[in-house]
Amino acid sequence: MEFIKKITSGIIAIKNGMEMIAKHAFRPAITVEYPEVKDEFNARLRGHIALTSNEDGSSKCIDCKSCVRVCPCSDLIKIKSHKDSDGQVIIDRFSIDLGRCIVCGNCVDICPKNALIMSNNYELAKYNKNDLIFEIDDLKLSYEETQHLLKELEKDL
Amino acid sequence: MYDLYLKLFTYLSLPKWLGIVSWPVIPFIGIAALMVLMVLFLVLLERKFLALLTIRKGPNRVGPYGLFQTVADAIKLLFKEDIIPTNTEKILFSIAPVVFFFPVMAVYGLIPFAHNWVAINASCGLILMLAISSVSILGLLSAGWASNNKYSILGAMRSVAQAISYELPLVLSALGIVVLSGTMNLNKIALGQENIFGWYIFPSFLGFIIFLICTLAELNRVPFDLPEAESELVSGYNTEYSGMKFALFFLAEYAALFVYSALIVTLFLGGYSSPFGGYIFGFLPYLKKIIFLEQAFWLMSKTFGIILLIMWTRATLPRLRADQLMSFSWKFLLPLSFLNLLFVALLKYFIG
């Protein structure tokens, strides 16, 4: 008796399982075909870091090196600057090795002048390791882009 | 047809003996072509169908709807480097895929695709088919042994144990059909089930279930895919194979899937005969000559029904364990198949 019970319950379970599978077959596929279709994301998405800029296109960075000191990967961000005649800080070099960056966002959080921001660009695949060392030109966003990003983030908060 | 074929030779001013000699070869060429095409289609079908069941999209990059995906895969496999690992039995290693492949191909010749459309119309076709198809296990064993890989040898040992223990219930449940139909000729078995009420699945439903389960085991498919259990044995006996040799294994597996499904249809679901008794083409005098097309259509549609059922179970079930597999066969299926045989024999004796 026990034996027959076991068999019948087994058959019913398999039948239920197959019905389940058939039920799920009519759901739309969840695949996102990446290069053509891109997933939607929220403005908070942490892509690589980027430098914001003022209206006149200059960087907001004042070379305080806060970001360097909170970065988990010691010598990742490299900043060089000089002061011009008015005492303004001019950034000569701002480079980051994105191959080693863990995109944690610490530097953005600490930045006192909001000179750094997380861009929404997450497509960082390159053929060469050295292509991932981003210089100031690659990192800098235009004024419009900056405003757009900041607005998105503000809307969000 | 034969006359037409010979006329072609005289028309092309080729010697007549060439036509006489080549005539019996034609079905085999046809079968080989059919088999390769079928496998290409089946692989695509399986991938697409499984994708449908598991809410994915499946291959959709090569060609429209990914239709040429398997062709691309086949070309890739053909051009791949043929690696023979060191310390392997080189001869056995190379022969094994062929040994695995050939019985499956030979078995295609025994399937009646339409009335009298069968390459080898043997009077004991059923037994011959079962006998030939069980040879392919040798290929698996030698592949596993020759690879000099521990996963492979485990997989090969599993597959041999599995094939031998599932052969018995398989043959016994097929015997029920022999009892019912009184013949071993597959063509005649199919002829014996003229409409849906004459199908042998009704008198021997138990036999059908046993045959289906054993087929899954013979084909090494889920839930009996222990010889190539991916999560346990990486990929079992074909771990070391690559390129064309791997393609042969792959080809043979899917070819066997089709052939066993066709066998199930022939034995239990009326084979090429229409489920409604008569044929649509049979009513129309023009089309009577190509009635075999309709018959082939019925066989194919039923076969694909069975294939889809097998794929569906693949999406549903987990894998059995080796000892459970054995005890399931010897302690459960074998007594059950004897019971089935007895039942069928009694049915035949008393009802006729």
Place this chain on the structure above:
Amino acid sequence: MNFQEIFSRHELNVIKNKDALGNNILSINKDDLLKICELLKNDRLFNYEMLLAVIGIDCSEHFEVLYSFYSLKNNKKLFLKTILPKENPCIESLCGLYSSADWHERECFDLLGIEFLNHPKLERILLPKDWVGHPLRKDYKEEDERLSWNRR
């Protein structure tokens, strides 16, 4: 239940401290370790049936080994702290009492070089067998040539 009373009955010296979350830390003599652990495990009052972790610490002048226990019955946590000398640190293994001590002690040996006496299989566990030095020691310097590819 009072630790002091029971331990003094068995002639064991312990000093009770508390950590920032108010858990008990008992500083003990390293020779008493086995005795105390036996007591902790088998005494009905304590019943610390789980050894959660063996934490080795390099304090520059000496090593500390911190054992973290948990008693399910009393829902109590307890830490035992032993101090080992800088030169040739070794301590009795707890493998006989707690099976979980096995790997934790091996890890401690691997990373800090603290020897556990009577351990059934004291080998490196996380690092490869041919690793030089014990990395969690404060005076450890990475001098392995093979790791040069790692730098950039």
Place this chain on the structure above:
Amino acid sequence: MIKEELKINIGPQHPSTHGVLRLVADLDGEYIKDIEAKIGYLHRGMEKLAESRNYHQYLPMVDRIDYLSGFFNSASFCYAVESLAGIEVPKRAEYLRLITMELNRIASHLLWLGTFLLDLGATSPLFYCLREREEIVKILENLTGQRMMYNYYCFGGVRKDMPDGWLSSVKNFCENFPSQIDDYEKLITENPIFLARTKGVGVISAEMALDYGITGANLRASGVRFDARKSMPYSVYKDFNFDTPTLQEGDCYARYQVRLLEMRESCKLIQKAISRIPGGASEKLKVKRTNCGCNKAECAFCGDETKIFFKKTNPLTLKIPPAEVTTFIESSRGLSTCYVRSNGTNMPDRVKWRTPSFSATQILPELCKGSLYADIMAVLGSLDIVLPEVDR
């Protein structure tokens, strides 16, 4: 032919070792005579890294210890540092932590379920589970900005308040999710092959589990009612009433059931937390704050409770007086403890992680001895081991 015993090397590159675990097994036919687990292939020196970094620098790395449930380790480290530095966490931040942690627990369990069944040979549950997990991951991405390495908690709270509409998306998920679990149960729980593979396989008795220091769902499946959320409450868990599902059998099947029950329980817990979160949804809170005009300290919407940190710590100057502390967190895999010892500077002196998977891996050889080869995968899968957590 072969010798009587076959020495087989499972891993580090093997489809079902969940990463890079290496098992060296002696097989007698299909039976396992002896098995030895070798770990360390994913050792990244998390504890050594802590010595050369300050607390804020170390925080994002903590997520990587267990990449499937990063919030737990993050929380563990945050609580440790907070208790050392005497930083308080406001209620709203605690609730956010609780919600995210429970969501993460569900996500982790879902991935476990899928891979466990994949180990047993069933393919389709993996995709179903990943679909559900994707929803959670998406929710968490909207909150934190990344899918797995969140770096969302900070000392004294959380980094950001939730975005608009986030809470309702969580609510939506929690409403739909139990029916999805019902679907999985229909597919798996009664399946005779699944039962045959898991019932009575890899039995951990209660004594053995305690002896080996097994925690979490694995311990609860052996009949020991131990849940750090209940017995040593952290965060705001003591405000909630929830079940700790416990079963007696201790086999793979019991572990499976406990985890499924836990997912349901977590789902309920999230719903409760959402209904009680101080200040409510962020869009509501914003409106209330602007039209409030009240006594700041006592207001239900402008008060300290609804902040996400009382006092933001400055990463450059955070120095912690010398002390030591161990925090206990019930992570998705079990009891995860973090020992932090500070020395007065801005860098920790020693950080030690005690991770549940480490103990679970240790018991694996004991469970597999004498069983069949295929059982290794069932047992390994059911223990829910994540290798980066083992090696750290």
